[in-house]
Amino acid sequence: MAATMKDIARMTGLGLATISKYFNGGNVRPKNRKLIEDAVKALRFVPNEFARSLKTRLSRTVGVVIPELGNQFITSIITTMEDILRKHDYAVIVCDCRTDPRREKEAVTFLMHKRVDGLINMPTDTTGEHLKPALDRGIPIVLVDRMLKALSGKISAVVVDNVDASEKATRYLLEAGHEKIGLILGNEGIYTTQKRREGYLNAYAEFNIKPRKEFIRFSDYTLEGGYTKMKELLALSIQPTAVFVTNYEMTLGTIIALNEAFRSVPDDISIIGFDKLDMFGAMYPNLTLVKQPQNAIGECVAKQLLRLLSQTLPDPLNQIITLSTQLHEGNSVKCLK
Amino acid sequence: MAATMKDIARMTGLGLATISKYFNGGNVRPKNRKLIEDAVKALRFVPNEFARSLKTRLSRTVGVVIPELGNQFITSIITTMEDILRKHDYAVIVCDCRTDPRREKEAVTFLMHKRVDGLINMPTDTTGEHLKPALDRGIPIVLVDRMLKALSGKISAVVVDNVDASEKATRYLLEAGHEKIGLILGNEGIYTTQKRREGYLNAYAEFNIKPRKEFIRFSDYTLEGGYTKMKELLALSIQPTAVFVTNYEMTLGTIIALNEAFRSVPDDISIIGFDKLDMFGAMYPNLTLVKQPQNAIGECVAKQLLRLLSQTLPDPLNQIITLSTQLHEGNSVKCLK
DNA sequence: TTGAAAGCGCTAACAC
DNA sequence: GTGTTAGCGCTTTCAA
Numbered sequence: 001m002a003a004t005m006k007d008i009a010r011m012t013g014l015g016l017a018t019i020s021k022y023f024n025g026g027n028v029r030p031k032n033r034k035l036i037e038d039a040v041k042a043l044r045f046v047p048n049e050f051a052r053s054l055k056t057r058l059s060r061t062v063g064v065v066i067p068e069l070g071n072q073f074i075t076s077i078i079t080t081m082e083d084i085l086r087k088h089d090y091a092v093i094v095c096d097c098r099t100d101p102r103r104e105k106e107a108v109t110f111l112m113h114k115r116v117d118g119l120i121n122m123p124t125d126t127t128g129e130h131l132k133p134a135l136d137r138g139i140p141i142v143l144v145d146r147m148l149k150a151l152s153g154k155i156s157a158v159v160v161d162n163v164d165a166s167e168k169a170t171r172y173l174l175e176a177g178h179e180k181i182g183l184i185l186g187n188e189g190i191y192t193t194q195k196r197r198e199g200y201l202n203a204y205a206e207f208n209i210k211p212r213k214e215f216i217r218f219s220d221y222t223l224e225g226g227y228t229k230m231k232e233l234l235a236l237s238i239q240p241t242a243v244f245v246t247n248y249e250m251t252l253g254t255i256i257a258l259n260e261a262f263r264s265v266p267d268d269i270s271i272i273g274f275d276k277l278d279m280f281g282a283m284y285p286n287l288t289l290v291k292q293p294q295n296a297i298g299e300c301v302a303k304q305l306l307r308l309l310s311q312t313l314p315d316p317l318n319q320i321i322t323l324s325t326q327l328h329e330g331n332s333v334k335c336l337k
Numbered sequence: 338m339a340a341t342m343k344d345i346a347r348m349t350g351l352g353l354a355t356i357s358k359y360f361n362g363g364n365v366r367p368k369n370r371k372l373i374e375d376a377v378k379a380l381r382f383v384p385n386e387f388a389r390s391l392k393t394r395l396s397r398t399v400g401v402v403i404p405e406l407g408n409q410f411i412t413s414i415i416t417t418m419e420d421i422l423r424k425h426d427y428a429v430i431v432c433d434c435r436t437d438p439r440r441e442k443e444a445v446t447f448l449m450h451k452r453v454d455g456l457i458n459m460p461t462d463t464t465g466e467h468l469k470p471a472l473d474r475g476i477p478i479v480l481v482d483r484m485l486k487a488l489s490g491k492i493s494a495v496v497v498d499n500v501d502a503s504e505k506a507t508r509y510l511l512e513a514g515h516e517k518i519g520l521i522l523g524n525e526g527i528y529t530t531q532k533r534r535e536g537y538l539n540a541y542a543e544f545n546i547k548p549r550k551e552f553i554r555f556s557d558y559t560l561e562g563g564y565t566k567m568k569e570l571l572a573l574s575i576q577p578t579a580v581f582v583t584n585y586e587m588t589l590g591t592i593i594a595l596n597e598a599f600r601s602v603p604d605d606i607s608i609i610g611f612d613k614l615d616m617f618g619a620m621y622p623n624l625t626l627v628k629q630p631q632n633a634i635g636e637c638v639a640k641q642l643l644r645l646l647s648q649t650l651p652d653p654l655n656q657i658i659t660l661s662t663q664l665h666e667g668n669s670v671k672c673l674k
Numbered sequence: 675t676t677g678a679a680a681g682c683g684c685t686a687a688c689a690c
Numbered sequence: 691g692t693g694t695t696a697g698c699g700c701t702t703t704c705a706a
Contacts, residue, residue, distance in 0.1 A: 004682090006683075014692075015694070016683095021691085028692090046449075050387060050390040053684090053698095054388050054682090054684070055683085055685045055698055056685070069413075079406050094429060096415075111428075114397075252589065259593070260596070278561075279560060341699055343700095351676080351677085352676060353679095354677060354701085357702080358676085365675075365676090366675065385699050388698070388700035389700055391683065391701095392701045
C-alpha cells in the first residue's frame with residue numbers, strides 16, 4: 001500500500017493543508033519543510049495523481065492526433081513536442097488515425113473521455129467537425145502544419161509558409177533556365193499540397209511562363225508515391241529538365257527512380273528536394289532542398305499549448321504562427337544559361 | 338458543469354449503486370436500464386475517469402518506452418499496438434528516450450507517476466535496471482524485439498528469431514555460391530545486432546568457410562549508416578559479391594550507395610535486404626529480403642499486455658513469444674554456380 | 675435487484 | 691503559517 005499525505009501528517013504531526021501547500025509551492029516554515037521532506041523519503045511517498053486530478057479536474061495529459069506515424073516529418077515533430085511537454089510533466093497520448101476522418105473523430109472523442117487538458121492535431125478532416133467535442137469542452141487546441149479555416153479564431157496553429165517555400169524553389173529553377181519543371185505533390189485536397197501547388201504556379205506567373213499541366217503530379221507523401229510519379233514523368237514524351245519534390249519520403253523515392261533510370265543529377269535532370277538536410281547533405285550530389293524548421297515547429301506547438309494551458313482567461317489567446325523555410329543550395333541544380 | 342451519477346440518480350429516482358452497476362455490467366431491471374439510458378442521453382453524461390481511477394486504482398493507460406520514433410520498424414509496431422489498445426479503451430503514452438539510458442530511466446519513473454497500468458518497452462538499457470520501479474509496483478511489462486536476460490521470468494517479451502533469420506539469408510547467399518558476403522549490422526551491443534551476427538557466423542560455419550572480418554560492419558540502423566557502410570565495403574580491395582543488410586533504413590541507404598557507384602543489382606553485386614516488403618516489392622529489382630512479421634509483433638505485444646492486465650493472479654503468466662521471419666525471394670541475388 | 679453510506683487521496687476555503 | 695473540514699465523483703460493501 002502506497003503512502004498518502006495522511007501518513008505524512010501522522011508522521012510529522014502536521015496538518016494536511018500544510019503538506020498539500022508544501023507540494024503546491026506554498027509558504028511552509030523551513031523546519032516543517034524539512035520534516036515533510038524526511039517523511040516523504042522515509043515513506044517513499046508519491047502523490048496520487050488520480051486524487052489530484054479528481055480535485056483539480058486536470059489530467060496533466062495532452063492528446064496528439066496525427067494522420068500517420070510512418071512519416072519522418074510527423075515523427076520528428078512528435079519527438080520534439082513530447083520531450084518538451086514531458087519536461088513540464090505532461091504525458092502525451094498519441095492517436096494515429098491513419099488518414100481516416102472517421103478514426104480521427106473517434107480519437108478526439110476517446111481523448112475527451114480520457115480528459116486530456118489540451119489537444120494537438122494534424123488534421124485529416126478538412127472541415128474541422130471532428131474537433132467539436134474538444135471545442136465544446138473549451139480545452140486548448142493547437143493545429144500542426146495544416147490550417148482549418150472554419151475554426152479560425154477558436155484555435156491556435158503552427159504552420160510553415162508553404163506558398164513562399166514552393167515559390168522560392170520554383171523561382172530558383174526558373175532562374176537557372178528551367179522552364180519544364182516537374183512538381184511532385186502530396187494528396188490532392190490537403191492543405192500543404194494546395195499551398196505548395198500555389199507557390200509553384202505563382203513563380204511561373206512571375207516569369208510569364210505557362211506551366212504544363214502534365215508536369216504537376218499529385219501523389220501521397222510516401223516513398224512509393226514519389227518513386228511512381230517520377231517514373232511517370234520520365235515516361236512523358238516531353239520530359240521535365242528539373243523536378244521539385246515536396247516532402248522527404250517522396251524525395252527519396254524520386255532519387256531511387258532517377259538512379260534506376262540512369263539519369264544523373266544534375267547533368268541529365270535537376271532536382272530540388274524537401275526536408276531532412278542532414279541526411280541528403282551526406283550524399284552526393286549534395287541536394288538542393290527546401291528545409292522546414294522541424295524542430296522549431298515542434299517547439300512552437302508545445303510552447304503554444306503550454307501557454308494556453310497556463311492561462312485562466314475566459315477566452316484563450318489563440319494565434320496562428322507561421323514559420324518560414326529555407327532554400328538550401330546544394331549542387332543538384334544545373335544552370336541552363 | 339458536467340453531469341455526474343448523482344444527477345442521474347436524481348433524475349431517475351434510483352440509487353447510486355444501481356447506476357454504477359449499470360455502467361459496470363451488473364444486473365439491472367430492464368425498466369431501470371431504460372430509465373438510466375434516457376437520463377444519460379438527456380444529461381450527456383460521461384463517466385468521470387478521475388473518480389473511477391481514484392477508486393479502482395487503475396488508469397486504463399499504458400506506457401510505451403522506445404529508443405526513437407524515426408524508425409519504420411518501431412513506428413509500425415506502435416501503430417498496430419495503439420490501435421488494439423485503444424479499442425480496449427487503453428490510452429497509450431509514448432516516451433521517446435532517444436537511445437539514452439538515462440532518459441529511458443526517467444521515462445519509466447515518469448510513467449510510474451502517471452500510474453500507467455502496464456508498460457511496453459523496447460529497451461535501450463541492456464541491464465534492465467531502468468525497469469525496477471515498474472517491477473516494484475508489480476505492473477505487467479512486455480518487452481519488444483529485445484530480450485533482457487536479467488529479467489527473465491519477471492516479464493514478458495515478444496521477439497523474432499533473429500539468429501534463424503540471419504542464418505537463412507546468409508545460407509541462401511552461400512548456396513548461390515557467394516563466399517564473400519558483406520554484413521551490415523546495427524549498433525554493436527544491441528540484442529538484435531548480436532543475434533543477427535550470430536546467424537551469419539552460424540551459416541558460414543555450416544559451410545566450413547571462414548568469414549572475413551572486414552566484411553562485417555557495425556552501423557546504427559539509419560539510412561545514413563547503411564549508406565556509409567556500403568561505401569566502405571565498396572572501397573575494400575577485396576570486395577564482397579553480395580551484401581546482407583539488417584534493417585529497412587540501412588537497406589535504403591545501401592541501395593542509394595550502390596546506385597551512386599553504378600553497381601547494378603544483381604549483376605555486379607547481390608543484395609538481401611530487410612523489412613517492408615510492400616515497398617521494395619514495387620521496385621526493380623525486386624529485392625530478396627528478410628521479412629519480419631511487423632503487424633504480428635505489434636499484435637502479440639498488445640494482446641499479451643491485455644492478457645496480463647486482465648489477470649488478477651498473484652504472479653502473472655509471463656511468457657517469451659518468439660516469432661519467425663520469412664525469406665522473401667526476389668531477384669536481387671545472382672547465382673554464381 | 676436496489677439503496678444508504680463509507681471512503682479512495684487529494685485540494686482549498688475558512689478559521690485560527 | 692497551520693489545522694479542520696468539506697467535498698471532487700466514483701465504487702463497493704452491507705443491509706433491506
